[in-house]
Amino acid sequence: MTGILAGLRIVEGSAFIAAPLGGMTLAQMGADVIRFDDVKGGLDNDRWPITDDGRSIYWAGLNKGKRSIAVDLRNPRGRELLTALITAPGEGAGIFTTNMPARGWLAYEELAKKRADLIALNIIGARDGSAHVDYTVNAITGFPMVTGPVDHEGPVNAVCPPWDLAAAYAGALSILAAERHRRMTGRGQKIVLPLQDVALATTSALGYIGEAVVNDVDRPRYGNEIFGTFGRDFRTKDGRFVMICIFSDRHVDALAAAGGFSEAFRKIEVETGVDLKSDAGRWNARRQLIAVIEPWVAAHDAAEVAAALKKAGALWAPYQTFRELAADKTNVAENPMFTLLDQPGIGRYPVAASPMQFGAVPRQPPQPAPLLGQHTDEILSGILGLPGHEIARLHDDKVIGGPR
Amino acid sequence: MTGILAGLRIVEGSAFIAAPLGGMTLAQMGADVIRFDDVKGGLDNDRWPITDDGRSIYWAGLNKGKRSIAVDLRNPRGRELLTALITAPGEGAGIFTTNMPARGWLAYEELAKKRADLIALNIIGARDGSAHVDYTVNAITGFPMVTGPVDHEGPVNAVCPPWDLAAAYAGALSILAAERHRRMTGRGQKIVLPLQDVALATTSALGYIGEAVVNDVDRPRYGNEIFGTFGRDFRTKDGRFVMICIFSDRHVDALAAAGGFSEAFRKIEVETGVDLKSDAGRWNARRQLIAVIEPWVAAHDAAEVAAALKKAGALWAPYQTFRELAADKTNVAENPMFTLLDQPGIGRYPVAASPMQFGAVPRQPPQPAPLLGQHTDEILSGILGLPGHEIARLHDDKVIGGPR
Numbered sequence: 001m002t003g004i005l006a007g008l009r010i011v012e013g014s015a016f017i018a019a020p021l022g023g024m025t026l027a028q029m030g031a032d033v034i035r036f037d038d039v040k041g042g043l044d045n046d047r048w049p050i051t052d053d054g055r056s057i058y059w060a061g062l063n064k065g066k067r068s069i070a071v072d073l074r075n076p077r078g079r080e081l082l083t084a085l086i087t088a089p090g091e092g093a094g095i096f097t098t099n100m101p102a103r104g105w106l107a108y109e110e111l112a113k114k115r116a117d118l119i120a121l122n123i124i125g126a127r128d129g130s131a132h133v134d135y136t137v138n139a140i141t142g143f144p145m146v147t148g149p150v151d152h153e154g155p156v157n158a159v160c161p162p163w164d165l166a167a168a169y170a171g172a173l174s175i176l177a178a179e180r181h182r183r184m185t186g187r188g189q190k191i192v193l194p195l196q197d198v199a200l201a202t203t204s205a206l207g208y209i210g211e212a213v214v215n216d217v218d219r220p221r222y223g224n225e226i227f228g229t230f231g232r233d234f235r236t237k238d239g240r241f242v243m244i245c246i247f248s249d250r251h252v253d254a255l256a257a258a259g260g261f262s263e264a265f266r267k268i269e270v271e272t273g274v275d276l277k278s279d280a281g282r283w284n285a286r287r288q289l290i291a292v293i294e295p296w297v298a299a300h301d302a303a304e305v306a307a308a309l310k311k312a313g314a315l316w317a318p319y320q321t322f323r324e325l326a327a328d329k330t331n332v333a334e335n336p337m338f339t340l341l342d343q344p345g346i347g348r349y350p351v352a353a354s355p356m357q358f359g360a361v362p363r364q365p366p367q368p369a370p371l372l373g374q375h376t377d378e379i380l381s382g383i384l385g386l387p388g389h390e391i392a393r394l395h396d397d398k399v400i401g402g403p404r
Numbered sequence: 405m406t407g408i409l410a411g412l413r414i415v416e417g418s419a420f421i422a423a424p425l426g427g428m429t430l431a432q433m434g435a436d437v438i439r440f441d442d443v444k445g446g447l448d449n450d451r452w453p454i455t456d457d458g459r460s461i462y463w464a465g466l467n468k469g470k471r472s473i474a475v476d477l478r479n480p481r482g483r484e485l486l487t488a489l490i491t492a493p494g495e496g497a498g499i500f501t502t503n504m505p506a507r508g509w510l511a512y513e514e515l516a517k518k519r520a521d522l523i524a525l526n527i528i529g530a531r532d533g534s535a536h537v538d539y540t541v542n543a544i545t546g547f548p549m550v551t552g553p554v555d556h557e558g559p560v561n562a563v564c565p566p567w568d569l570a571a572a573y574a575g576a577l578s579i580l581a582a583e584r585h586r587r588m589t590g591r592g593q594k595i596v597l598p599l600q601d602v603a604l605a606t607t608s609a610l611g612y613i614g615e616a617v618v619n620d621v622d623r624p625r626y627g628n629e630i631f632g633t634f635g636r637d638f639r640t641k642d643g644r645f646v647m648i649c650i651f652s653d654r655h656v657d658a659l660a661a662a663g664g665f666s667e668a669f670r671k672i673e674v675e676t677g678v679d680l681k682s683d684a685g686r687w688n689a690r691r692q693l694i695a696v697i698e699p700w701v702a703a704h705d706a707a708e709v710a711a712a713l714k715k716a717g718a719l720w721a722p723y724q725t726f727r728e729l730a731a732d733k734t735n736v737a738e739n740p741m742f743t744l745l746d747q748p749g750i751g752r753y754p755v756a757a758s759p760m761q762f763g764a765v766p767r768q769p770p771q772p773a774p775l776l777g778q779h780t781d782e783i784l785s786g787i788l789g790l791p792g793h794e795i796a797r798l799h800d801d802k803v804i805g806g807p808r
Binding site: 004005016017021024025029043046047048049050051052054056057058060061062064108127130131132133135136137138139140141142143144145146147148149152154155156157158159160161162165166169170172173174176177178179180181183185187188189190191192193194196197198200201202203204205206207208209210211212213214215216217218219223224226227228229231232233235241242243245247248251278279280283313314315316317318319320321322323324325326328331332335337338343346347349350351352353354355356357358359360361 | 408409420421425428429433447450451452453454455456458460461462464465466468512531534535536537539540541542543544545546547548549550551552553556558559560561562563564565566569570573574576577578580581582583584585587589591592593594595596597598600601602604605606607608609610611612613614615616617618619620621622623627628630631632633635636637639645646647649651652655682683684687717719720721722723724725726727728729730732735736739741742747750751752753754755756757758759760761762763764765
């Protein structure tokens with residue numbers, strides 16, 4: 001049983017989110033993804049959240065299904081081994097992804113000397129090569145100044161890093177595009193993907209730069225409301241929160257049915273002259289809509305609200321904490337994407353496979369993340385053909401790490 | 405001059421963000437992406453932000469570089485035309501992406517009758533086919549309960565929709581994976597990508613479910629602080645905000661150099677016993693770090709703070725509004741990714757090309773979004789080979805729309 005990308009091999013030199021998540025995405029699609037790290041572990045080796053005894057749950061989450069090779073990155077012999085691995089022959093091999101500084105021995109030009117058709121993705125922070133991470137890029141986009149409670153002063157940072165996620169998937173996409181190009185032309189190439197430009201291109205795509213220039217406005221904070229249509233949070237009688245949205249005609253009718261609002265909605269249309277079946281109508285009459293919906297939600301427990309909204313087919317969801325999510329049967333335990341997995345050194349918990357369901361190949365169940373250097377020997381032997389005594393000497397000389 | 409995906413043709417039936425942005429990503433990489441809409445426009449035709457005269461800046465942002473065909477989607481002849489377009493012959497054709505309900509005439513099984521090797525990506529909301537959008541999916545993930553000011557009660561919604569972005573790029577990736585598979589095996593397939601599962605898989609990857617289960621904690625709100633290392637916003641003397649982070653050894657030294665904190669940082673290490681060069685050390689001593697950095701930022705204007713941080717190579721960024729971003733020379737006007745573009749019906753503003761820089765092909769400058777039905781005639785003539793008089797009759801019969 002193999003995934004859709006069976007036959008591809010990608011060598012990854014990475015840390016943090018964008019590059020590792022991009023690699024993991026390809027690994028969960030069936031590619032052989034080999035992450036290399038220094039024998040002491042990468043920058044993200046101990047990244048939080050960690051277990052009580054200091055093992056990184058973060059690292060385990062972002063490196064599932066990869067093989068790990070640990071090499072002394074300062075040792076010339078170690079660098080030689082990795083160069084050989086990155087540029088090893090094979091139709092589906094010769095693909096490198098990194099967010100490390102791609103200079104010196106890791107520069108494209110150096111690596112391409114050993115394999116002319118190499119594909120190398122270089123995820124960088126700023127366009128000019130200076131440091132930028134999701135949290136600094138996000139400050140520049142403008143989103144923190146419109147996120148959070150209406151009366152809040154100053155920025156509100158994202159906890160979920162949107163630009164790392166976008167760059168991870170966009171990076172994986174760029175690798176497949178280059179691999180397609182190589183298949184058709186025989187030529188490899190270097191790809192540069194600045195996190196900063198991923199964020200700016202997306203901010204442009206979402207219309208924020210156009211709005212600022214054409215309408216010459218700074219969109220204010222709208223708190224939890226969805227700009228330009230209807231959606232916001234409501235508090236139930238038992239102190240829970242639900243998100244309720246209207247994105248289409250059907251959602252207006254469903255919400256009306258759930259709460260018995262048909263008459264009230266008609267009254268809003270008559271009194272304000274808006275059409276609730278249009279985005280603009282819902283947005284312009286949002287205060288009136290809230291005045292109808294809020295008391296109904298506040299008068300019922302979460303379970304009652306949920307039952308009514310669900311039955312009517314409304315567009316809604318309950319808010320929950322991460323612990324509630326983990327215990328949420330529909331979304332986790334009974335979701336075929338999740339498997340209860342033993343992650344060595346960390347514990348047993350539900351872990352997700354790829355969210356993509358390909359008709360031609362069954363979804364591969366998730367695999368644990370490797371231990372640091374877990375596959376050092378099998379990679380050196382299986383791909384580079386190093387004999388056992390040479391591998392043993394490399395261990396003795398501390399050029400490589402991992403169990404022997 | 406052609407893009408990396410020249411030769412691919414994708415037909416898109418979409419609305420909102422995930423499917424259109426995925427299609428636009430492929431269009432900006434050089435694929436011929438044809439979006440079809442009902443003659444009256446799709447669900448997102450008037451989506452906000454809009455101009456003073458009601459034209460959607462949102463739509464223009466998410467559909468750049470595509471061709472548009474407008475067809476009466478309820479008319480059997482209109483459906484026949486689109487079926488023929490989706491299943492038209494050609495090695496790089498026969499690819500369909502949609503977030504419309506893929507039932508009836510748009511069901512994979514129906515379309516595949518006309519082209520057995522069809523690739524169809526179906527982006528759905530919930531796994532079970534029920535309605536879910538970014539804002540409802542986000543409620544379930546847990547992120548809104550840890551986002552926003554520490555003293556805030558209740559959820560804080562994301563303004564930037566992380567799951568739509570992830571699904572857009574993941575969807576485009578899944579199409580290239582299936583196209584690769586078709587090239588190798590000759591077989592097409594249906595791909596299902598639930599927005600809900602994209603969000604849950606990513607939440608799993610980022611370690612939140614593992615942390616909740618293994619450590620049995622609900623991570624509290626940490627406001628604008630980056631969990632597990634050092635990063636937060638600071639206010640300057642002139643009332644501006646900057647994000648300052650430390651992600652590595654180098655950033656500790658750079659920040660110390662920028663503010664003259666070397667001695668103070670050493671003192672923190674001595675007094676608290678932490679190592680500021682470790683994530684855990686920075687996180688555990690964050691109150692002490694803030695006590696050193698905050699007064700320095702507060703005593704200087706934004707320009708002075710920026711100059712010092714930049715000179716030292718610290719990991720930082722200024723917060724800005726969307727209007728400030730639009731006027732930000734470094735990030736927009738002088739960024740080669742942006743082009744000042746005339747978007748018909750909307751105006752002239754800077755628009756982004758793809759953030760991906762492929763070494764083998766020059767980056768294609770961004771193209772405007774089409775007007776609704778702008779390419780109806782050329783598509784029917786050029787791809788389906790319809791003669792002029794038949795196209796004219798289809799216009800007369802209101803089966804198709806757009807300029808004639």
